[in-house]
Amino acid sequence: MKGRVFILLIVMFFGFSCRNSKSKTSEFVFPQSDSIPVSEAEKLSPEAIADISKNISSPVEIANLLQTLQVPFSQNYIAETIDANRQSTSFNKALKLGILGADLGYLNMYEKTGSSLDVLSSIRKIADDIKVGQFFDFESIKRLSKNRSNLDSLLFISVDSYNKIDTYLRSNDRGQLSALMIIGVWIEGQYLATQVVKQYPNKVLSDRIGEQKIILNDLLLLISPYCNRDPEFTNLCKDMQDIKDKYRDIRITYTQGDPVSVEKNGGLTIKQTETSVVNMSKDQLNGVIEITKNIRDRLISNN
Amino acid sequence: MKKIITTLTILFIFGFMAFGQVTDPLVSKCAINAGTNAKYLKDFRIQLGKAAIQSDLRYRANMSLWKNTKYRFTMCNADNSKGQLILTIKDDTNKLILSSFDKKTGKIYSFVDFECQRSGIYQISYDFTNGQQGSGVGVVSMIK
Numbered sequence: 001m002k003g004r005v006f007i008l009l010i011v012m013f014f015g016f017s018c019r020n021s022k023s024k025t026s027e028f029v030f031p032q033s034d035s036i037p038v039s040e041a042e043k044l045s046p047e048a049i050a051d052i053s054k055n056i057s058s059p060v061e062i063a064n065l066l067q068t069l070q071v072p073f074s075q076n077y078i079a080e081t082i083d084a085n086r087q088s089t090s091f092n093k094a095l096k097l098g099i100l101g102a103d104l105g106y107l108n109m110y111e112k113t114g115s116s117l118d119v120l121s122s123i124r125k126i127a128d129d130i131k132v133g134q135f136f137d138f139e140s141i142k143r144l145s146k147n148r149s150n151l152d153s154l155l156f157i158s159v160d161s162y163n164k165i166d167t168y169l170r171s172n173d174r175g176q177l178s179a180l181m182i183i184g185v186w187i188e189g190q191y192l193a194t195q196v197v198k199q200y201p202n203k204v205l206s207d208r209i210g211e212q213k214i215i216l217n218d219l220l221l222l223i224s225p226y227c228n229r230d231p232e233f234t235n236l237c238k239d240m241q242d243i244k245d246k247y248r249d250i251r252i253t254y255t256q257g258d259p260v261s262v263e264k265n266g267g268l269t270i271k272q273t274e275t276s277v278v279n280m281s282k283d284q285l286n287g288v289i290e291i292t293k294n295i296r297d298r299l300i301s302n303n
Numbered sequence: 304m305k306k307i308i309t310t311l312t313i314l315f316i317f318g319f320m321a322f323g324q325v326t327d328p329l330v331s332k333c334a335i336n337a338g339t340n341a342k343y344l345k346d347f348r349i350q351l352g353k354a355a356i357q358s359d360l361r362y363r364a365n366m367s368l369w370k371n372t373k374y375r376f377t378m379c380n381a382d383n384s385k386g387q388l389i390l391t392i393k394d395d396t397n398k399l400i401l402s403s404f405d406k407k408t409g410k411i412y413s414f415v416d417f418e419c420q421r422s423g424i425y426q427i428s429y430d431f432t433n434g435q436q437g438s439g440v441g442v443v444s445m446i447k
């Protein structure tokens with residue numbers, strides 16, 4: 001009896017020790033395994049997948065950051081080589097829809113509405129091809145782009161259209177296209193950020209690039225159920241895994257602090273004092289810049 | 304003939320409703336309510352019946368929020384809601400970061416600004432006050 005109590009105490013001690021050390025951990029780490037087994041991803045419920053999709057950044061977040069940092073606009077970052085008429089497979093169409101969506105967000109954010117009309121017509125063609133054109137309010141987007149009247153409304157309608165397509169695809173057993181679109185948006189956003197940081201080194205921007213480690217696993221979870229579907233998916237899964245490998249040694253640590261609240265203009269403002277800190281060497285950043293460019297350039301040239 | 308026309312009209316109206324894909328007016332209204340220079344990111348449409356027992360907020364979603372970004376969370380109620388839409392945000396360690404409902408004073412804020420300094424995946428929860436029945440929209444925007 002005494003022996004059992006002793007063992008129980010030891011088990012409890014180690015149990016609590018592990019839990020405590022986990023809760024005190026102040027570093028973001030990838031889950032143990034190097035890749036997500038397909039069987040595990042397949043177990044995800046539609047709700048879990050919807051949740052992951054909602055999680056991923058919107059096409060305008062990186063563009064907004066670039067504008068906030070007063071980075072000059074460059075047409076060179078846009079995926080102009082994408083020919084909407086030459087996309088032969090649903091895979092290519094959905095992926096390009098995502099890439100062009102991120103470009104549209106970038107153009108709209110910088111009010112380059114003339115160029116955005118070209119991107120918009122490619123989006124329209126591709127969206128119609130995969131039968132999601134009805135979710136794009138093209139006429140309103142075009143009107144707002146031409147008038148340059150209301151940027152907020154333009155951004156709302158554009159982003160809302162993408163959100164609707166994503167929801168529709170997932171609820172109609174075309175989740176693979178939704179995953180491709182989300183990955184397309186992310187890769188293009190990542191391309192924008194990495195190209196800009198190469199030209200205009202900036203700590204805030206390089207931190208944002210490093211912090212993408214936080215959602216990389218979710219992106220892989222989204223695409224994992226389709227990795228064995230066909231060679232196109234297999235290659236994309238490998239690309240995403242290669243990006244993840246480049247992030248393996250980038251560290252994200254956290255400093256502790258409690259949020260501070262202030263009441264202002266009838267609303268509440270919460271300022272977070274806890275911070276995330278990215279520890280990324282120049283070589284690590286260069287590795288991410290290089291792999292992102294290689295993968296993105298290959299994807300957009302694959303018409 | 305009259306019957307055929309009526310049937311066709313009904314089919315047309317329902318067809319339009321089903322495939323027209325017009326943005327929910329409450330969502331657009333709520334996005335506008337977020338204010339000028341608030342850049343829309345996402346919306347959460349919440350429809351809940353009366354809670355059997357009052358516990359944690361019932362509608363939950365995850366969202367990545369990024370350091371050095373100011374977010375505005377705006378809550379809007381549909382006219383037929385019995386309760387008011389409230390929000391809480393917790394970080395990935397389950398630590399409460401903000402609540403739009405002040406338990407001490409009973410005050411409910413229709414929007415909350417959040418100056419994020421810790422990038423991560425946050426749990427965003429919504430419910431209606433006192434677990435009441437209601438429908439509403441939570442809009443997330445970026446502000447300067």
